Structures are given as structure tokens and as C-alpha cells.
Amino acid sequence: MQVKKGDTSREPERDVDLQLALRDTVVRLAKPVSTSEVRKALPRPYQRPASEITRQLDELVRTRRLFTLKLGKSLKYCAREPEALLRDAVLSALADGPLSRDDLTKHVKRVAPGYEKGLAVAFTSLLTRGEVREHPKVGTQKKIRYGLLPPDPAPYLAKLTKDLRALQKKLSAHGVTATAIHATLGHALGLDPPHLASPPRNPSLAAVAIPAAIATSAASENRAVEDEAILLAALTALAAREPPGALLSLRTLRALQTLPKQRFDEAVLRLSESGRVVLHHHDFPASLTEAEREELVLDTHGVHYLGIAPRRIH
Numbered sequence: 325m326q327v328k329k330g331d332t333s334r335e336p337e338r339d340v341d342l343q344l345a346l347r348d349t350v351v352r353l354a355k356p357v358s359t360s361e362v363r364k365a366l367p368r369p370y371q372r373p374a375s376e377i378t379r380q381l382d383e384l385v386r387t388r389r390l391f392t393l394k395l396g397k398s399l400k401y402c403a404r405e406p407e408a409l410l411r412d413a414v415l416s417a418l419a420d421g422p423l424s425r426d427d428l429t430k431h432v433k434r435v436a437p438g439y440e441k442g443l444a445v446a447f448t449s450l451l452t453r454g455e456v457r458e459h460p461k462v463g464t465q466k467k468i469r470y471g472l473l474p475p476d477p478a479p480y481l482a483k484l485t486k487d488l489r490a491l492q493k494k495l496s497a498h499g500v501t502a503t504a505i506h507a508t509l510g511h512a513l514g515l516d517p518p519h520l521a522s523p524p525r526n527p528s529l530a531a532v533a534i535p536a537a538i539a540t541s542a543a544s545e546n547r548a549v550e551d552e553a554i555l556l557a558a559l560t561a562l563a564a565r566e567p568p569g570a571l572l573s574l575r576t577l578r579a580l581q582t583l584p585k586q587r588f589d590e591a592v593l594r595l596s597e598s599g600r601v602v603l604h605h606h607d608f609p610a611s612l613t614e615a616e617r618e619e620l621v622l623d624t625h626g627v628h629y630l631g632i633a634p635r636r637i638h
Contacts, residue, residue: 355438356400
């Protein structure tokens with residue numbers, strides 16, 4: 325049927341057709357595009373004046389069938405919400421470990437061409453929300469890197485660790501134990517484990533000889549205290565890398581220290597009994613392999629524990 329000049333009865337239908345063509349074109353171009361770029365790529369039957377194209381694109385944005393990405397003074401249209409797309413791209417890139425900003429930009433260019441120009445704003449938002457953490461430069465690392473978790477403190481403590489080992493070697497000849505140095509350092513940093521007595525003013529007194537009659541008992545007690553201190557130090561380090569209040573894996577904690585399995589398990593259970601930590605049991609340990617159960621902590625009642633968290637002191 326021939327449409328008479330001035331007949332507006334089919335305008336809504338023409339608008340719908342044009343909007344479908346516009347959205348298909350933006351999807352096909354697979355990158356943020358300007359009005360002129362969309363118009364140029366439109367099939368010939370849908371060619372319209374730039375003002376009409378812009379009006380229909382804005383309508384698609386209003387109804388969230390398209391999105392915009394502001395780059396300086398220019399506005400680009402895109403098929404996916406830019407912040408969500410960039411968030412997914414950044415988080416997936418960092419899933420395998422920390423990267424520099426340059427490497428992140430290269431990744432975004434590869435998986436979402438054109439969107440990298442909006443990375444600065446999206447990245448600032450991720451940092452502000454704590455979804456991405458900055459890793460300061462350390463050692464031979466020349467660029468700041470970014471990761472999903474807080475930085476591992478070990479590389480930053482490399483020189484200090486070396487100095488402490490030298491100090492330990494020097495003082496050991498004078499009867500100062502490694503535990504005494506650890507306790508003093510923790511006390512100086514305000515990291516005394518809760519419910520543990522403060523270290524003596526002269527921690528080297530821990531190395532003074534004691535009567536042989538009580539040596540065995542005292543040694544056992546000292547070892548238990550040392551084991552608990554080692555475990556609490558590892559727990560503090562692990563908790564610092566996770567959100568506050570998070571349940572921590574006993575398997576991961578076990579890997580952070582060097583206590584044999586039996587001593588580790590006994591220390592965990594003692595800390596639980598004294599109220600210094602909270603344990604979380606496994607609901608169905610029978611579903612695990614023997615090797616997997618070995619990584620859990622088993623109490624005298626046959627309960628298997630897989631998680632641990634420091635108890636908050638109010």
C-alpha cells in the first residue's frame with residue numbers, strides 16, 4: 325500500500341524497525357561507537373538524518389536496550405553496560421594473580437575492544453569499593469600492581485626477615501630463643517595474641533635453665549605455648565588478607581606454618597577450648613577422601629573441623 329505524503333500512521337512502526345536495526349548495528353560493531361559510526365554502518369534502507377539517528381539511539385538508551393560511554397566530550401553507544409563489562413574484564417584478568425595497570429589495559433583491549441578508554445573511571449570505582457587492591461612496588465618490581473586480595477606481606481618483609489635471622493643467630497649464643505624474639509616483636513607491634521600473657525620484660529629469661537625434676541613438664545608446657553603462638557601468628561597473617569569476620573580455611577592455615585599435623589591439631593583444639601578461636605565443623609566428612617579428611621582437624625568426639633576464625637574480644 326502506498327503511503328500518502330504526510331501520513332504518520334506508520335511512524336511508530338518505522339521507529340521500531342529503525343531501533344531494531346540500530347541496536348543490531350551497535351551489537352555487530354562490538355565496540356563503543358559514535359552516531360556517525362552507527363549511521364555509516366546502517367543498512368541502506370535504514371539511512372536517516374543524523375538527528376533522527378541520534379534521537380532513536382537516545383531512546384534505546386532510555387529503555388536500557390543500549391548504553392553510553394562518555395569519553396571526554398564525546399559520547400559513544402555500546403551494547404553492554406560499560407561499568408559491568410569492565411568490572412568483569414578486570415576481575416577475570418586478576419583471577420590468576422596481580423597485574424600492572426598496563427597489563428590490565430592490554431587485557432581489556434583484547435576482550436572488550438574500545439572499552440579500555442573507560443577503564444580509568446571503572447577502575448577507580450573498583451578500588452574505592454575494595455574489589456581490587458593496590459600492591460605497592462617492592463624489590464625489583466618497577467610498577468604498582470593490582471590484585472583481588474591484599475598484597476602478600478612476605479616480599480615486603482624480605483630485608484627485615486634477613487635482619488631478624490641474623491639477630492636471632494647473634495642472640496642465640498647468649499640464650500635468647502627465637503620464641504622470645506617473636507614475642508618481643510609482636511608486643512612492640514601491638515600484636516599480642518588475645519588471652520596470652522604479655523612477654524616478660526626480659527624475654528631471654530625463658531632460656532634460663534630450670535630444675536631437672538620439672539624440666540620435662542615445663543618443656544611440654546612451653547612447647548604448647550610456643551605452638552599456640554605460632555598458630556596465632558599464622559592466623560593473624562591469614563585473617564589480615566581476608567575480609568573482617570571471614571571464616572578461614574584450616575587447610576590454608578596449616579600450609580602457612582610448619583608444625584607437624586598432631587601438634588597443629590592439638591594447638592587448634594586448645595585454642596578453641598580456651599575460647600581464643602571459633603571452629604566450624606564439616607557437615608558431611610564421610611563424603612571426603614581419606615586424604616581430604618587428614619587435612620581437617622579431628623577432636624576427641626569425632627567431629628571434623630574445616631574452618632577457623634579468631635574470636636572477637638569485646
